[in-house]
Amino acid sequence: MSNKKKVLILTDSVANPRAFPVSDKTELEETYPYLIREKFSDFVFWQLSLGDALSNKLYAQAVSYLHHWSPDIIIVHSGINDCRPEMASISLKMLKKISKLLDSIFKSNFSEKLDKKNFSINKKTSKTDILSFKRTLKKFKLSFPKAIIYWIEICSGDEYENDRPGFNIKADKFNQVIKEIYDNNMIAICDLLKDEECFNVDNLHWKKSAHNILASILIERISIDINNKNS
Amino acid sequence: MNSIDKQVKLLMSEVFKVSPDSINSDTSPHSLEKWDSFNHLKMVLEFEDFFCIKFDEDEISTLVNFDIIVATISSYVE
Numbered sequence: 001m002s003n004k005k006k007v008l009i010l011t012d013s014v015a016n017p018r019a020f021p022v023s024d025k026t027e028l029e030e031t032y033p034y035l036i037r038e039k040f041s042d043f044v045f046w047q048l049s050l051g052d053a054l055s056n057k058l059y060a061q062a063v064s065y066l067h068h069w070s071p072d073i074i075i076v077h078s079g080i081n082d083c084r085p086e087m088a089s090i091s092l093k094m095l096k097k098i099s100k101l102l103d104s105i106f107k108s109n110f111s112e113k114l115d116k117k118n119f120s121i122n123k124k125t126s127k128t129d130i131l132s133f134k135r136t137l138k139k140f141k142l143s144f145p146k147a148i149i150y151w152i153e154i155c156s157g158d159e160y161e162n163d164r165p166g167f168n169i170k171a172d173k174f175n176q177v178i179k180e181i182y183d184n185n186m187i188a189i190c191d192l193l194k195d196e197e198c199f200n201v202d203n204l205h206w207k208k209s210a211h212n213i214l215a216s217i218l219i220e221r222i223s224i225d226i227n228n229k230n231s
Numbered sequence: 232m233n234s235i236d237k238q239v240k241l242l243m244s245e246v247f248k249v250s251p252d253s254i255n256s257d258t259s260p261h262s263l264e265k266w267d268s269f270n271h272l273k274m275v276l277e278f279e280d281f282f283c284i285k286f287d288e289d290e291i292s293t294l295v296n297f298d299i300i301v302a303t304i305s306s307y308v309e
Contacts, residue, residue, distance in 0.1 A: 060292070143302040
């Protein structure tokens with residue numbers, strides 16, 4: 001059996017390469033997991049980056065398939081899908097029908113306004129309640145007691161609050177939970193992504209510059225922590 | 232060994248009808264012949280009953296070895 005250090009990377013879509021929009025394109029070789037892998041070429045990596053993944057889903061994958069692999073390092077980049085206020089399930093088609101009905105009753109022009117306006121309805125609830133999220137974080141720690149676990153802070157572009165009203169408050173609360181459970185192993189990144197053009201036009205996914213920043217931080221942390229563990 | 236470990240061992244030993252001493256970190260459906268789907272559910276219900284917890288639906292399928300079970304229960308009660 002090899003003595004190579006084993007690194008497990010679990011993320012939502014943020015760590016994936018992206019082809020669209022073309023102006024914000026991020027190649028695989030520009031993503032932070034790839035950059036870390038290049039730096040630690042003598043380590044063994046396993047990565048799961050799943051769009052729209054919730055933290056408990058990533059945990060389930062990790063314990064079901066990789067518990068016996070006993071990773072030395074686990075990097076988790078997840079939480080934004082857990083905490084962001086959900087879009088309502090009511091469809092635009094349904095809204096148009098309702099607005100037409102209202103127009104016919106009140107002689108109003110709701111349906112016309114609806115056609116012109118590009119809007120969405122938000123619910124205030126998150127997909128994951130904060131206690132379940134906290135339990136998932138604890139479970140990671142308890143299930144992989146020998147691993148160094150880094151959890152990346154939840155952040156988005158400034159405008160994301162307009163798309164999902166209430167997001168900033170939710171993100172703050174969920175980040176407090178990450179800090180409470182992982183303390184210094186929460187990788188604080190939000191403040192570093194403010195000054196640059198770091199987010200895609202969707203204010204959610206990352207541009208090359210953001211991947212570079214996180215890669216640098218993680219490379220430094222991993223180098224220090226592995227040295228400390230070995231000494 | 233903490234009290235959760237001990238109690239999980241006892242409950243598992245009752246469900247699978249084996250000695251508590253034979254249950255360790257490596258205990259899983261692969262190492263225990265009697266750990267089939269029926270006994271898995273029985274074990275889950277025993278844990279829920281004893282620890283007064285209710286596992287999330289998608290959590291039940293992850294309870295596939297002793298360490299993970301202890302970690303999951305600890306995340307509820309500690």
